[in-house]
Amino acid sequence: MVLDCGMHPKNTGEDALPLLTPIAGREIEAVLISHAHQDHIGTLPVGMRRFPRARVFMTEATAEVGSVLLHNSVNVMTRQREEIGERSYPLFTHRETDRASERWRWCPLRQRISIAGERAPQRERDSLTFEFLEAGHVLGSAGILVRAEGQAVFYTGDVNFDDQTIMQAAIFPEEKLDVMIMECTRGDHAKPEGWTRASEERRLAEAFAKAFDRGACVLIPVFALGKTQEVLAMLHKFRRQRLLPEFPIYIGGLSSKFTDIYDRRAHTTRRQLPHLQLMREAAPFVLNDETVRDATLRAGRVYALSSGMMIPNTLSNVFARRLIENPLHAIFFVGYASPESPAGLLREAGPGGEVALDPGKPPQHIRCNIEQFQFSAHATRETLIAYARKISPRKIVLVHGDPPAVEWMRATLSAELPGSEVIVPAPGVEVQL
Ligand SMILES: [Zn+2]
Ligand SMILES: [Zn+2]
Numbered sequence: 001m002v003l004d005c006g007m008h009p010k011n012t013g014e015d016a017l018p019l020l021t022p023i024a025g026r027e028i029e030a031v032l033i034s035h036a037h038q039d040h041i042g043t044l045p046v047g048m049r050r051f052p053r054a055r056v057f058m059t060e061a062t063a064e065v066g067s068v069l070l071h072n073s074v075n076v077m078t079r080q081r082e083e084i085g086e087r088s089y090p091l092f093t094h095r096e097t098d099r100a101s102e103r104w105r106w107c108p109l110r111q112r113i114s115i116a117g118e119r120a121p122q123r124e125r126d127s128l129t130f131e132f133l134e135a136g137h138v139l140g141s142a143g144i145l146v147r148a149e150g151q152a153v154f155y156t157g158d159v160n161f162d163d164q165t166i167m168q169a170a171i172f173p174e175e176k177l178d179v180m181i182m183e184c185t186r187g188d189h190a191k192p193e194g195w196t197r198a199s200e201e202r203r204l205a206e207a208f209a210k211a212f213d214r215g216a217c218v219l220i221p222v223f224a225l226g227k228t229q230e231v232l233a234m235l236h237k238f239r240r241q242r243l244l245p246e247f248p249i250y251i252g253g254l255s256s257k258f259t260d261i262y263d264r265r266a267h268t269t270r271r272q273l274p275h276l277q278l279m280r281e282a283a284p285f286v287l288n289d290e291t292v293r294d295a296t297l298r299a300g301r302v303y304a305l306s307s308g309m310m311i312p313n314t315l316s317n318v319f320a321r322r323l324i325e326n327p328l329h330a331i332f333f334v335g336y337a338s339p340e341s342p343a344g345l346l347r348e349a350g351p352g353g354e355v356a357l358d359p360g361k362p363p364q365h366i367r368c369n370i371e372q373f374q375f376s377a378h379a380t381r382e383t384l385i386a387y388a389r390k391i392s393p394r395k396i397v398l399v400h401g402d403p404p405a406v407e408w409m410r411a412t413l414s415a416e417l418p419g420s421e422v423i424v425p426a427p428g429v430e431v432q433l
Helices: 044-050 060-083 094-102 197-214 227-240 253-264 315-323 342-349 381-391 403-416
Strands: 030-032 055-058 104-106 129-134 142-148 151-155 179-183 218-221 249-252 285-287 302-305 330-333 369-372 395-399 421-423
Touching: 030 044, 044 060, 044 094, 055 060, 055 129, 060 094, 060 104, 060 253, 094 104, 179 381, 197 227, 197 330, 218 315, 227 249, 227 253, 227 302, 249 253, 253 285, 302 315, 315 342, 330 342, 342 369, 381 403, 395 403, 403 421
Parallel strands: 030 055, 055 104, 151 179, 179 395, 218 302, 218 330, 249 285, 249 302, 330 369, 395 421
Antiparallel strands: 129 142, 142 151
16 A cells, blocks of 8 residues: 655655655555645656556545646646756656546545445454545645554644644544554744734734835745635635735636635535635636736735745746845745745845845845744644644654654654654665554
């Protein structure tokens, strides 16, 4: 069984693939996808090519979002083939993506499914079953509970144990689990003293008001899936509560496609503000690769553009390079960015510093205003630890974190759960569960 088949966010070409060689000779019966972010689903067509007999399972929303994301990824890779001279790109084609997605099977949440894709009888002890459970991270996201031979292995995927503006908190198993494979994204950041989502929203609204008064336009680098819709919902709330005057919002084409899916599924998925139709009520204007170059840097405009990490040649990167040297304007960060990404480098350098957002172009002086807000779609390390303590599994396998984040989680869990074995797996090395 393979859990997730993503694309490495920092590597390119074949190096961005998961390490599939160590399992090349194995019979893989199923590929289970937790959610449709690039680092979890981004190379699924390649995985399906390598394991042609595997069945592929995910939630219905993940399937809908995933197919849009993979087709977009084909376009991006095709462009990069020229731009960065990556001859292996695209790693898969539009046709292959269509054929692959026809073979995906949609799983309802909270239901035991057998590997044959059927609903498994409750008391089936010996056969292998799995179950998808709401992870509260982005639309369609799920943790995956695998049961076999009386043992339970639970993979959290990307999780949030707290409500966001749209997403509702995870509903994860409370029963005894033998093994937990846990994400650690925020392991290197303590929850700030006194932080609440409500107070952070107020701080954000005040920052917008101040920026607009000064005559600024504001760029918010966001992931197309999840953070864009959360930001749109927040901005809509600010307008409705009259915390801010009317102002235009701009998003990218891929973000608008995902927002459409959020809107269409508003009544069939578990979420907050089920009546809010973002495309109609937040009414963002949609920019593309061309129009982002001419978009005016006018006061009171909000540009919520992807990518969240400001990868070169994405809308947020192109737009940031236009405003970064102008002290009038502002960039607001609202979520996670890996420290080596352009967004991470920009945050690190800060106003007065210098940064090369695109390695192919000269570095620039940072003169714009930069503010940071905490609206991560990932669980705080405190809630991850609390969940692990409640379940106290026999083994905990730590994944999906930068080394300092994983190390903090390892040290803390080892100290607080002496009865559990805490494992930090090395890529390609076998671990006995
Ligand atoms: Zn994710
Ligand atoms: Zn992830």
